[in-house]
Amino acid sequence: MIDLKERYSEKKHFFRRLILICTFFGALFLYLLFKTFSLQISSYTDYELAALKNKTREVLIQPRRGIIYDRTGEIIVNNVPSYNLILNPSQITDLNNLLLEIQTIINLNDSDILYVKENFKIRSKLNRELILKRNLTKEEIARFEVRKYRFPNSYIAERYSRENLFPYLFSHSVGYVGNLNDDSLQEILSLQDLSLKETIFKYSNGFLSGKTGIENVYDQELRGFFGKKIYEVDASGRLLKEIDTIPAIDGKDIHTSLDLKSQQVAFRELKNRRGSVVAVDISDGAIVTYLSSPSFSVNKIANGLSQNDFNELIEDKNKPFFDRAAQGRYSPASTIKPAIGLFGLENNIIDWDFTIDDPGYFELPEDGRIYRGWKKGGHGKINLQDAIIESSNTFFFSLAYKSEIEELIKHLSYFGFGRNVCLDCFLPDNGLLPNPAWKMNTLNFGWFKGDTVNLGVGQGYMSATPLQLAYYSAFIANKGALNKFSFVQDDKTLPKDVFYSGNIDDKDWEKIHKSMIGVIEQPKGTAGRLRELKDYIIAAKSGTVELVSTDTKEDYKIIREEEAKRDHAIIVAFGPMPNPKYAVSVVIENGESGGSVAGPVAIEVLNSLLDYE
Amino acid sequence: MNKIFNPNKSKIYFDQYLFISISLLSIMGLLFLYSASQGNTETIIKQSLFVVFGLILMFVLSQPDPDFYKNNALFFLILSIILIFLTMLFGKEVNGAQRWLDLGFFTLQASEIIKIALPVFLAAYLYDKPLPINLFQTFITLVLILTIVNLIRVQPDLGTSLVILVAGLYILFLAGLSWRFIGISFGIFILSLPFIWNNFLEPFQRQRILTLLDPSADPYGSGWNITQSKIAIGSGGLEGKGYQMGSQAHLDFLPETETDFIFSVIAEEFGFIGVCILVSLFIFILLRCLYLALNARDRFCRLTIGGLSLLFISTVFINLAMVVGIIPVVGMPLPFISKGGSSLLSFYIAFGIIISMATHKKLMQR
Numbered sequence: 001m002i003d004l005k006e007r008y009s010e011k012k013h014f015f016r017r018l019i020l021i022c023t024f025f026g027a028l029f030l031y032l033l034f035k036t037f038s039l040q041i042s043s044y045t046d047y048e049l050a051a052l053k054n055k056t057r058e059v060l061i062q063p064r065r066g067i068i069y070d071r072t073g074e075i076i077v078n079n080v081p082s083y084n085l086i087l088n089p090s091q092i093t094d095l096n097n098l099l100l101e102i103q104t105i106i107n108l109n110d111s112d113i114l115y116v117k118e119n120f121k122i123r124s125k126l127n128r129e130l131i132l133k134r135n136l137t138k139e140e141i142a143r144f145e146v147r148k149y150r151f152p153n154s155y156i157a158e159r160y161s162r163e164n165l166f167p168y169l170f171s172h173s174v175g176y177v178g179n180l181n182d183d184s185l186q187e188i189l190s191l192q193d194l195s196l197k198e199t200i201f202k203y204s205n206g207f208l209s210g211k212t213g214i215e216n217v218y219d220q221e222l223r224g225f226f227g228k229k230i231y232e233v234d235a236s237g238r239l240l241k242e243i244d245t246i247p248a249i250d251g252k253d254i255h256t257s258l259d260l261k262s263q264q265v266a267f268r269e270l271k272n273r274r275g276s277v278v279a280v281d282i283s284d285g286a287i288v289t290y291l292s293s294p295s296f297s298v299n300k301i302a303n304g305l306s307q308n309d310f311n312e313l314i315e316d317k318n319k320p321f322f323d324r325a326a327q328g329r330y331s332p333a334s335t336i337k338p339a340i341g342l343f344g345l346e347n348n349i350i351d352w353d354f355t356i357d358d359p360g361y362f363e364l365p366e367d368g369r370i371y372r373g374w375k376k377g378g379h380g381k382i383n384l385q386d387a388i389i390e391s392s393n394t395f396f397f398s399l400a401y402k403s404e405i406e407e408l409i410k411h412l413s414y415f416g417f418g419r420n421v422c423l424d425c426f427l428p429d430n431g432l433l434p435n436p437a438w439k440m441n442t443l444n445f446g447w448f449k450g451d452t453v454n455l456g457v458g459q460g461y462m463s464a465t466p467l468q469l470a471y472y473s474a475f476i477a478n479k480g481a482l483n484k485f486s487f488v489q490d491d492k493t494l495p496k497d498v499f500y501s502g503n504i505d506d507k508d509w510e511k512i513h514k515s516m517i518g519v520i521e522q523p524k525g526t527a528g529r530l531r532e533l534k535d536y537i538i539a540a541k542s543g544t545v546e547l548v549s550t551d552t553k554e555d556y557k558i559i560r561e562e563e564a565k566r567d568h569a570i571i572v573a574f575g576p577m578p579n580p581k582y583a584v585s586v587v588i589e590n591g592e593s594g595g596s597v598a599g600p601v602a603i604e605v606l607n608s609l610l611d612y613e
Numbered sequence: 614m615n616k617i618f619n620p621n622k623s624k625i626y627f628d629q630y631l632f633i634s635i636s637l638l639s640i641m642g643l644l645f646l647y648s649a650s651q652g653n654t655e656t657i658i659k660q661s662l663f664v665v666f667g668l669i670l671m672f673v674l675s676q677p678d679p680d681f682y683k684n685n686a687l688f689f690l691i692l693s694i695i696l697i698f699l700t701m702l703f704g705k706e707v708n709g710a711q712r713w714l715d716l717g718f719f720t721l722q723a724s725e726i727i728k729i730a731l732p733v734f735l736a737a738y739l740y741d742k743p744l745p746i747n748l749f750q751t752f753i754t755l756v757l758i759l760t761i762v763n764l765i766r767v768q769p770d771l772g773t774s775l776v777i778l779v780a781g782l783y784i785l786f787l788a789g790l791s792w793r794f795i796g797i798s799f800g801i802f803i804l805s806l807p808f809i810w811n812n813f814l815e816p817f818q819r820q821r822i823l824t825l826l827d828p829s830a831d832p833y834g835s836g837w838n839i840t841q842s843k844i845a846i847g848s849g850g851l852e853g854k855g856y857q858m859g860s861q862a863h864l865d866f867l868p869e870t871e872t873d874f875i876f877s878v879i880a881e882e883f884g885f886i887g888v889c890i891l892v893s894l895f896i897f898i899l900l901r902c903l904y905l906a907l908n909a910r911d912r913f914c915r916l917t918i919g920g921l922s923l924l925f926i927s928t929v930f931i932n933l934a935m936v937v938g939i940i941p942v943v944g945m946p947l948p949f950i951s952k953g954g955s956s957l958l959s960f961y962i963a964f965g966i967i968i969s970m971a972t973h974k975k976l977m978q979r
Contacts, residue, residue: 010744010789011907014915018786018903021923026901028930029892034935039847040885047847051881054844055860235841235865 016531041314058244060189060199063224065162065208066251068174070331071262076170077215079160082204083136085144087116089124091153097372101150105143108133127239134159149289158441159204167297169263172323173255173290173487175213175426179206194226202248205302212323214256214487218220219423224251256487257286265608266291269601275588276324279472279605282583285474285483285494287422289584289605290420292324303522308469326428329463332417333543334391334526334571334594336458338476338512341384343411344399351486352511355383359474362397364450371397371453372551374544388541389518391526393457400456405447408455409435414480414499415463416471422485423494431468434461458543466587472571474583475499476516477539479509494514513539517577519595527595533603535612539580540573540602543592566590573605582609626675626972630901635671635949638894639664642950648857649870649878649953657873667961673967676692678973681826683913686737689730696723697764707936712768722771722955724765729963731761731777732920735784742912745789754785754880754954766974771818772931772943780924788912821941838874841866842936848882853884871952873944876936883942892933899926905971914970921963928960 036497039047068077085106092098092166099113102261111131123130137146141156148155164170182387185207186196199207209223210216221261227248231239266277270293278404296313312319322328344350346509360378362371373379373393379386387395398406413419417434433476434446439461452547454460464472467485475482480499486492527542545568550556559565574583584602591597606612632965643661650656682689696714700723735754741752757780764916765774786795798926810819820835828843843863854860859881861867870878880888904923908917925948932947934940946953948960 010912013744013789014787014919015907017789018907018919021919022900022903025923025926029896030933032933032937033889033892033938035939036846036880036888037885039843039937040849040880040888041851043847044850047844048850050844051861051866054841054866055864184889232860233864240864309897442753497765517734 004529006377008163037217038512040567044547046512048306050062051312052236055232057229057231057237057239058194058197059229060197061195061229061245061598062199062202062207062226063226063248064160064202064250065177065224066218066222066253068222069255070258070263070310071256072260073287074260075160076166076174076256076258076260079203080163082134082140082161083156084131084159084204085133085136085140086155086157087132088129088153089120089130090127092120094469095120096426098151102132102154105147106133106136106140107600110521111539119146126237127163131137136544139477160202162208162302164302167265167299168295169260169267169291170213170258171295171298171320172292172325172426172531173213173287174298175215175217176211177208177272177301177304178211180209184209186586188223192226194228199226200229208302209422211301213426214254214424216426218254218488219468219567222251222254225249234597253512254488257288257488258487259288259609262289262605262608264602265289266605267293267295268589269604273588273591274318274324275586275591275598276328277584277586277601277605278325278466279584279609280470280474280479280580282474282482284489285485286489287425287487288582288609289556290325290487292322292326292328294318294320296320301577312537324551324589325402326422326425326474327536328465329429329431330445330466330469330568330570331460331462331543331545332458332464332469332472332553333545333568333570334389334393334457335469335472335541336412336462337388337391337396337541338516338541339412339415339472340396340399340403340408340456341388341515342504342508342512343403344384345508346411346501347407349402350384350399352384352508354382356395358382358387358392360394361420362394362401362453364401366449366455369450371450385518386417386513387525388512388515389522389526390524391519391542398451398456401449402455403456404450405452405455406438409433412462413498415475416468416497417437417462421497424486424488425467428467429465432462459546466585469570469572469585469587470583473574475584476512477507477574477580479506481506513577513580516541516574527599528604530599531595534575534607536575536607536610537576537577538573538575538603540571540599544568544592544594547590560592563590567592569594570603571595573599573600575605576610582606626906628675628901628905628968631898631905632671633790633963634894634898634901635961636668637691638898638949639668641891643877644856644954645875645879645950646871646880647918648859649862649875651863652857656922656952658955663954665956667958670958671961671965671968674962675968675972677969679910679914679917679970681765682733682917682969683737684738686730690727690734690912691726693723693730694761694764696721696726696762700768701722710768712770712771720912720953724768724770724777725955725959726883727761727765728773728777728780728924729921729959729966731758732780732784732924733763733917733966735781736913736916736920739784739788739916740911744912745784745791746795748791748950749792751785753793754781756903758782765944766813769815769818770944771814772945774930775943776924779927780871780920783923784916787916818941818943819959825938825941838868838942839936841868842874843938845874845877846937849881849884849887851884851886853880853882856882857884872946873942873951874933874936875951876933879950880936895926895929898922902967902971905967909970916975918967918970921967925960927961 006511015159021169064079067075070076116130119130144156165476184219188284210219229242230244232241232243235237266289272294275293277289277291279286358378358380360376377391379390381393382395412433419430420428422428439445439447455462483494517537519540520530520538522529527540548559548565569588571594572585574580584605586598586602588598646660647657705713705715710720714723762774762778766775823833826827828839832840845867859878860879861881862870867874867877899922902918906915906918909918928948932945935942946956
């Protein structure tokens with residue numbers, strides 16, 4: 001037996017070791033509590049957020065895109081509902097049987113069935129819907145609806161497709177929608193502090209964005225705002241219950257100033273020739289007619305085009321995709337003459353009584369180079385008004401010759417040349433208003449006096465888009481003051497361009513109008529053939545764009561054998577006079593005669609706009 | 614023998630502090646488990662039966678004189694080793710681990726039995742050896758401990774083998790292992806760490822250690838459990854989300870809520886306050902045991918109480934440290950709280966033995 005003393009010392013020893021162990025565990029548990037404290041108290045917010053993020057899943061709700069109207073309230077682009085048959089897989093126990101039953105009333109093809117079978121399990125697990133068949137026919141919907149009670153876990157849901165009701169009329173003005181790529185989608189969503197995630201779609205085609213035209217320029221307004229549903233989810237991502245819904249805000253409807261009727265007329269009159277028609281309301285710069293021809297069906301583009309059809313469009317030598325109205329560059333040709341005349345008046349180079357003798361050509365004093373007019377033998381003694389009416393080149397050659405080029409350029413830019421004249425057009429081109437610096441920089445040639453002379457008749461380097469020509473026409477119609485062009489006016493204050501002048505007054509403008517009226521109404525006028533096409537007075541100036549410079553009519557006859565070398569036909573017009581409401585520009589590529597080819601189109605469009613049909 | 618030493622013939626051996634605190638823990642455990650099991654009544658009924666049976670077992674096991682355990686310690690050890698071998702031969706394999714022996718009415722985890730039997734045997738072996746124990750005895754006991762630890766480790770059950778290892782070492786430590794020996798062994802252990810890493814750890818165990826060091830490296834894979842556990846605990850805050858309101862637990866983000874990670878559920882639903890109360894209860898039980906050990910009648914009782922109570926608190930610590938991310942994830946239930954059969958019962962058995970050791974006094978001592 002161990003004696004008491006030994007027992008005591010052993011006990012003391014044991015006690016000391018116990019104390020050591022207590023200290024050891026005391027330290028361990030203190031550390032443990034400290035760690036728990038730091039998780040639960042110090043970093044509470046982080047972990048609370050993490051837990052919240054864990055258990056909630058946000059699902060985006062796609063907004064409905066705005067409807068696009070013409071100025072009379074006609075719908076141009078609408079959301080047309082289509083109907084899809086949707087299954088709720090998490091409630092379905094016997095898929096094969098269900099599919100067999102549905103097949104008795106709705107025709108399912110193999111790919112539909114394969115898709116459903118492949119995705120059934122995962123969708124079921126996650127409690128998500130599954131589209132069995134898209135675009136049900138009316139008969140299918142009816143057959144399903146009467147037997148609905150047999151299919152408690154399937155239903156028909158509405159999905160939209162974006163449809164332009166006049167797919168060929170508004171190809172370039174309204175444009176088309178297409179699918180969004182992930183990057184742009186991310187960008188759009190980040191505006192709303194959302195991130196890319198699962199979405200409840202309103203459109204069969206998924207995410208849409210405007211690719212061209214008004215659909216693109218007003219994309220943000222049309223698009224609306226994504227809503228979201230917030231679900232509670234478990235660890236496997238299964239939707240358990242809806243916690244909250246923030247409804248999507250549908251896109252705004254857009255009321256454009258486009259006029260369906262005049263658009264139809266323009267389309268009809270252009271007859272798919274290469275060209276363009278732009279007409280505007282001169283009181284506010286509202287674009288009412290906007291056609292680039294030939295056009296294409298925007299619906300085909302928006303709803304998926306076969307590769308063949310697409311290639312056909314791309315390879316079409318008439319370039320239907322090309323928006324000639326905003327991007328086509330044409331020399332303004334003789335249509336520029338009123339503006340040159342106004343320059344002469346403004347700078348006291350000429351007055352209304354000033355005359356020259358027009359022998360049919362202008363000889364550049366510096367080097368004797370000859371600049372020809374269109375009429376052999378010339379127009380004789382001629383003043384500004386007649387020079388406009390008869391389109392005397394010599395008059396304007398000599399006027400331009402006396403002009404200071406920089407001043408002339410500045411003057412022309414007032415009329416919309418060389419700059420953007422539209423607030424909401426899709427990718428408008430600025431055309432080209434050449435000046436000596438531009439020529440030096442791009443062509444490595446100094447500016448010749450001859451270049452200025454050429455500018456006097458709108459030939460040479462200068463080019464303008466049909467949109468700019470329409471602007472030019474409206475600017476003269478409105479006597480030197482004009483709102484910038486727009487498709488949508490709503491409640492915005494439209495910026496106005498005003499031509500401030502020291503020497504040109506109302507009388508001068510009226511005389512210019514009179515001269516341009518003379519182009520049609522005077523016997524000598526270049527567009528006299530248009531006189532019979534209307535019951536009211538129109539002011540106009542036609543132009544013929546030479547693509548190949550020829551000295552004689554015989555030479556032209558040779559080159560016109562090739563259609564692409566024929567002159568472009570241009571006309572700018574406004575009416576009804578004396579109080580014009582609309583201005584129009586018409587360009588027909590290789591149409592040869594501004595007056596007789598482009599002119600009738602302009603008249604028909606004005607007729608339509610003014611209800612003279 | 615009882616009759617000789619006790620004037621009262623029908624003396625009941627009972628420690629109210631331990632009995633009340635353990636009962637309290639068990640009842641709390643049932644409540645926690647109800648929440649953690651998403652209100653699974655079947656689980657709760659089964660667990661309640663285990664708790665009631667366990668409390669009775671604890672009471673019954675505290676009645677025999679410590680000599681009964683001392684005299685039969687070797688028998689119990691051999692019996693449990695046999696059970697381990699039987700498990701290795703006929704055991705049921707779950708998740709790649711062969712730890713359970715199907716007895717028809719009950720699946721027995723033999724490692725839970727040996728977890729008790731080894732410390733009791735060691736205490737009995739060291740009972741009459743002169744202290745501090747000599748090198749030979751140290752060697753013998755160490756070989757025994759390591760052999761058994763290795764048997765458990767290969768099942769594989771790293772958690773339990775670890776607990777058995779430390780329980781054995783506690784006994785040796787309390788029995789007065791010399792500091793020099795401790796120092797040298799520790800040195801050898803540190804030096805052999807790379808060897809252990811390469812030869813004794815399964816790949817998944819290595820992965821768990823790596824995960825501990827950086828759970829964010831693979832938050833949806835190997836780091837998932839610990840990441841979600843931390844979120845559960847952290848989002849509990851001071852007061853918790855409320856009973857059965859823990860989203861981490863109830864939406865299945867937390868793994869193993871009924872067993873290993875039940876503490877995360879408690880921390881999520883009862884917050885830091887709940888954690889402190891629970892930890893206090895565990896600490897109270899430890900301190901009560903150590904107090905009882907100090908006043909036990911002989912060395913066998915002291916060593917047994919010390920060994921078993923430290924086994925208990927080590928299990929608690931390993932579980933808690935694992936779920937808060939201090940140590941790697943090892944399979945380790947929270948005593949009296951986690952769902953379980955063998956592991957739950959083993960602690961009632963342990964405390965039954967502890968109470969027996971603490972309450973039986975020898976007249977001689979008075």
